[in-house]
Amino acid sequence: MYQVMIVEDEHWIRSAVAKMVETDGIYEVVAEAGNGEEALETIYHVWPTIVITDIMMPVQDGLWLVREIYERKLPVITVILTGYNEFEYARQALRYHVSDFLLKPVMEEELRKALANARERTSQFGSLRLFYLAIQQFFDKIADLDPQKLFKEQAQLVQLIAAADTLQESEKIVLFKTFSGKFNDLIQTVDPSFERMPVASTRTDYIRTHFLKLTEHWQQICSKVFNGEMRQIIRKACDYLQAHFSEDLSVSDMTQRFHISVSQFSLLFKKYTGHSFVNYLNGLRIRHAKQLLIEGELKVYEVAESAGFNSLPHFNRVFKQLTGQSPNEYRKSMSI
CATH class of the missing domain: 1.10.10.60 (Homeodomain-like)
Structure with missing residues (x-):
């Protein structure tokens, strides 16, 4: 089954699209969001295969969202919803490898074709999606890990990515930056004074030390979270x-x-x-x-x-x- 996320600020449109998406039983709507910023945050938690997004939304729009997905090299296929008078604006998203454009009001047959096209394109990610899921699973359980288990699982995940022969070096860099970024975000939500530690090198010894320092800092402050x-x-x-x-x-x-x-x-x-x-x-x-x-x-x-x-x-x-x-x-x- 393919996981789909719908991004649309109008609740009734979200509901209608969700109902059409799930008609065939091939696709599952795993998340919804009302703007691009919320959607990007949610993607890092549920990792949908396909994102269907409106183009015009408050806070951050759909064009911003598909650009972020493209530039961050996230393993997500994007489909854009657009009104007739927004179509030329939406075409700018072609540079961000959008799979399809759907004109509102959405017709079920057109949606099915767009989903089928998106499904065919998911093969381009190979095993990359599995590594993103492994990163998310680590953060899903981080609060339940005792110190020994925490350090062990972090080290195993770093080694898993570093040693993966199915990944290109550029993909490993993106994965390490994603892993580090989520770790930095998590620490900063608890300790706003924390100075972010971005990935500055891809050397194996540097990467291991980098994630060890992040894990140490998290362990030192996590008691503040659970008060x-x-x-x-x-x-x-x-x-x-x-x-x-x-x-x-x-x-x-x-x-x-x-x-x-x-x-x-x-x-x-x-x-x-x-x-x-x-x-x-x-x-x-x-x-x-x-x-x-x-x-x-x-x-x-x-x-x-x-x-x-x-x-x-x-x-x-x-x-x-x-x-x-x-x-x-x-x-x-x-x-x-």
Whole structure:
């Protein structure tokens, strides 16, 4: 299955595109964002295969986003949504290797063709995507690693990239810069006075020392992250989610509400709940959906809407992932 991210500031357009994307069951919408800046931050957490982005958005627009993806050499295929009067502006994105342009309102058949074209282009990344995922997995669990495990896993990841014979040297440099950049970002969210340590050389001894220093600094300050104040923020966030799980919520919504950075919120949320934000939210929604299915008064698509899912295919897939059954199978197993 191919992971898709939709970037669009209009909620109803995002929902409509998400529903069309998931119709075939080949693609999964793993994230949504309302502007380019939020989207770029989210990409570094979920690593979608394909990004479908509107061209005109607040904060940072779609042209900025596709340029950042291209210049950072991220293993992501981009597709642009554009209005008729924006098309010439959108054409500037050709220099950033955009796969396709879709004119709004989006037609399902055109979207399918664009997704198929994007899917064919993913082979150009080879194994590069796997290394990005390995970097993200390291940061997903960094808060749970004791000092010995932390240093060991960091060293293993550096060695994995350095020794990879499937990667070109230019790709290794990009991976090390990404790894270092995320580490610097994480430290700076906790210690704003921290002076960033960019990668200045690709020599093996330098790279090992560079990441050792970053790991040492993180270990020294991580106790500041997991204090009572931060625990209270996550508790309030969980309370809010339990009361508003059926609404259209994103990590960005939560970070704005609780005045915390996306990186820090994601780290703390996983540390204190044991789940990512998306998995925790889906758990609340599916628990609510199960109760509605047991009551038997609503049709499955009505249950999906009540639980906060924008599309029935997405609801069916998440429900089966978490319960091992489809909604209808669950209903039958409850003798309803």
